[in-house]
Amino acid sequence: xxxxxxxxxxxxxxxxxxxxxxxxxxxxxxxxxxxxxLGCEHGVCGACTIRLDGAIVRSCLVLAVQADDxxxxxxxxxxxSGEARALQxxxxxxxxxxxxxxxxxxxxxxxxxxxTAPDPCDRSAIRAHLSGNYCRCTGYEAIIDAIAMVGGQ
Amino acid sequence: xxxxxxxxxxxxxxxxAIARLAADPFGTKLLAGGQSLLPxxxxxxxxxxxxxxxxxxxxxxxxxxxxxxxxxxxxxxxxSLLTAPEIARHAPLIxxxxxxxxxxxxxxxxxxGGSLANxxxxxxxxxxxxxxxxTMIIEGPSGTRHIKATDFFTGMFExxxxxxxxxxxxxxxxxxxxxxxxxxxxxxGDYAIIGLAATMTADATRLAFFAGGPTAxxxxxxxxxxxxxxxxxxxxxxxxxxxxxxxxxxxxxEASASMRLHLARVLLRRVITPWINxxxxxxxxx
Numbered sequence: 001x002x003x004x005x006x007x008x009x010x011x012x013x014x015x016x017x018x019x020x021x022x023x024x025x026x027x028x029x030x031x032x033x034x035x036x037x038l039g040c041e042h043g044v045c046g047a048c049t050i051r052l053d054g055a056i057v058r059s060c061l062v063l064a065v066q067a068d069d070x071x072x073x074x075x076x077x078x079x080x081s082g083e084a085r086a087l088q089x090x091x092x093x094x095x096x097x098x099x100x101x102x103x104x105x106x107x108x109x110x111x112x113x114x115x116t117a118p119d120p121c122d123r124s125a126i127r128a129h130l131s132g133n134y135c136r137c138t139g140y141e142a143i144i145d146a147i148a149m150v151g152g153q
Numbered sequence: 154x155x156x157x158x159x160x161x162x163x164x165x166x167x168x169x170a171i172a173r174l175a176a177d178p179f180g181t182k183l184l185a186g187g188q189s190l191l192p193x194x195x196x197x198x199x200x201x202x203x204x205x206x207x208x209x210x211x212x213x214x215x216x217x218x219x220x221x222x223x224x225x226x227x228x229x230x231x232x233s234l235l236t237a238p239e240i241a242r243h244a245p246l247i248x249x250x251x252x253x254x255x256x257x258x259x260x261x262x263x264x265x266g267g268s269l270a271n272x273x274x275x276x277x278x279x280x281x282x283x284x285x286x287x288t289m290i291i292e293g294p295s296g297t298r299h300i301k302a303t304d305f306f307t308g309m310f311e312x313x314x315x316x317x318x319x320x321x322x323x324x325x326x327x328x329x330x331x332x333x334x335x336x337x338x339x340x341x342g343d344y345a346i347i348g349l350a351a352t353m354t355a356d357a358t359r360l361a362f363f364a365g366g367p368t369a370x371x372x373x374x375x376x377x378x379x380x381x382x383x384x385x386x387x388x389x390x391x392x393x394x395x396x397x398x399x400x401x402x403x404x405x406x407e408a409s410a411s412m413r414l415h416l417a418r419v420l421l422r423r424v425i426t427p428w429i430n431x432x433x434x435x436x437x438x439x
Contacts, residue, residue: 002161019161019204022191041154042192043259055232055261061191062262065161066184066206112257131341132256 004068008033009077017064024048024059026067027074035075035104039134046133049105050074056112075104084111086153090146098137109133110147120151156194163206167213167292170319173205175294178316183207185228188255188263189271213266213321216240223325224290227266232257234265244285244325246332250277250350253334256342266320269305272312275344275364277336279306283361283371284332284350285325293318309367330354333424336364337416339407346407349420353428356381360392360421365400365413372399375421384429392425393418 001016008031015030024041027033027050039045041060048059051073078084084107090096097103113129114120126144135143161184164170174181180202184190187208193199207213213228216239223243225234231251234240240247254260254268254277268278269289282289282302289300294317305313314320336348345364352359358376363369378395379388396417402410 018158020156020158020194022156022195025155042195043188046256046258049258052261056258057262058188058258060195061188061259063161063184063187063191063204065163066187066208068163109258128341129257132258 002065002068004065006067006070006072008072009074009080015064019063019065021064022060023050023052023062023064023067023072026064027059027072033074033076035079037101037104039101044132044134045102046105046109047102049108049133051078051108051112056109075108078108078111086150087111087114087146090149091143094142094146094149096138096142096146102133102135102137105133106130106135106143110143110150113147114151117151121148123148126151154195154197156191157197157200159194159201160203161206162203164210167207167210167319167321170205170207170210171292171294171317173203174319175317177202181205183270183319185213185267186230186262186264187267188259189267189273207319208264218243218327221327223327225265225323225325227264227269227320227322229265231255231260231263231265231268235260243327246281246285246334246350246352247278249332249334250281253277253336253338253342253345253348259342265323269323270312270314270320272306272308272310272368273344274309274367274369275348276369277334277345277348277350277363280348280350280361280363280369281334282323283369284352284359286352286359288324289313289320290322290324291318292321299324303371306368306370311368328352328354331428333427335420335423337420347413347416347420349417349424351421351424353425362400362417365417366403367401370399372396374398379425384425386426386429389422389425389429393421396421 005014027036037047039047043058043061050059126147182201184204184206185208214226217224235251287302289305291298330352332352334350336345338345348363350361358379360372360376374395375392378391404410
């Protein structure tokens with residue numbers, strides 16, 4: 001077991017974790033932050049995407065011990081802060097989710113796109129940025145509509 | 154799936170990491186970005202006793218320009234290289250290729266050294282290093298050694314690295330050259346079916362194909378058929394013909410060998426043809 005200290009959604013968390021525990025399981029099982037979803041658990045589906053020190057990462061491909069002394073933001077954090085409010089409203093307005101399993105990862109990735117893209121309405125750039133996030137319900141068009149809608153605001 | 158249990162230590166220096174490796178070379182794995190290692194652990198394709206975390210070592214960080222050489226720390230993440238002005242100025246081929254490597258959330262963690270040491274046959278960066286004539290800087294218990302990229306990639310997921318050595322940096326000669334990159338993958342960010350990283354100086358062309366065999370490789374005969382001096386369509390056609398002798402006949406579920414060869418020729422034309430017109434894609438200058 002290893003001691004770690006990290007900041008999660010603005011709160012300092014101290015915990016002791018086994019080295020093999022990945023960050024997604026740590027967030028879900030030890031912190032109760034179940035908005036981070038686990039789909040494939042080997043870095044393919046994007047459902048577990050979170051922010052680590054400001055950059056989006058797959059939380060299934062980061063060990064909790066590697067996240068020692070980092071700043072983590074999850075879907076709960078960007079929801080509570082209001083940062084994701086416009087995107088969440090747009091996802092609802094455009095029917096950009098059905099089962100909702102991929103949605104937390106989609107929203108975190110879309111926030112990253114909107115913060116970094118030179119043209120936040122460029123649909124092909126949105127597609128490229130979301131290429132690592134799988135959705136098995138919507139066919140993606142509605143998700144791209146929602147992100148472009150917020151990009152144009 | 155969950156990985157098997159292992160121990161974890163964050164190395165304080167390259168020397169400490171080497172000592173850890175030397176103590177148990179086959180039970181110990183280096184952990185940098187972890188974007189290939191963690192899937193392998195989660196799928197239980199790998200079950201080391203100890204992970205040595207080298208991700209935060211300052212000795213592996215940074216890009217430095219010394220005379221006519223660009224030195225890139227093995228610990229640089231893909232995301233950092235995509236936005237580094239030194240890369241854009243002196244080795245734009247790296248950034249061009251990185252846009253095809255996985256996805257933003259992977260590129261923020263994955264490292265250059267990790268990708269090269271992993272040596273996936275379908276990975277972009279080994280081919281880029283061959284095309285750029287890079288030299289690998291390696292440290293081990295007996296000191297530092299330098300290995301050319303052409304001698305580094307020895308087979309599928311195999312390199313010249315010994316079990317107790319660490320790839321610490323890459324050195325790329327800064328040359329006046331053109332460069333280009335193209336790959337064909339079923340979806341953006343997937344591993345390629347076939348890909349090409351190419352450079353051309355006044356006296357040599359380097360055509361590095363990947364995903365066409367067990368390891369990225371230079372197509373020597375095709376490059377020879379291109380020759381030197383002004384390019385023209387006839388010489389490109391000759392290079393496409395010669396390519397059949399360079400690429401191994403590699404069948405897999407993604408593509409048959411004949412389809413791969415066809416696609417490799419498509420990529421060769423796509424990358425090289427714009428270089429016929431000297432006004433297009435001005436070469437970077439040393």
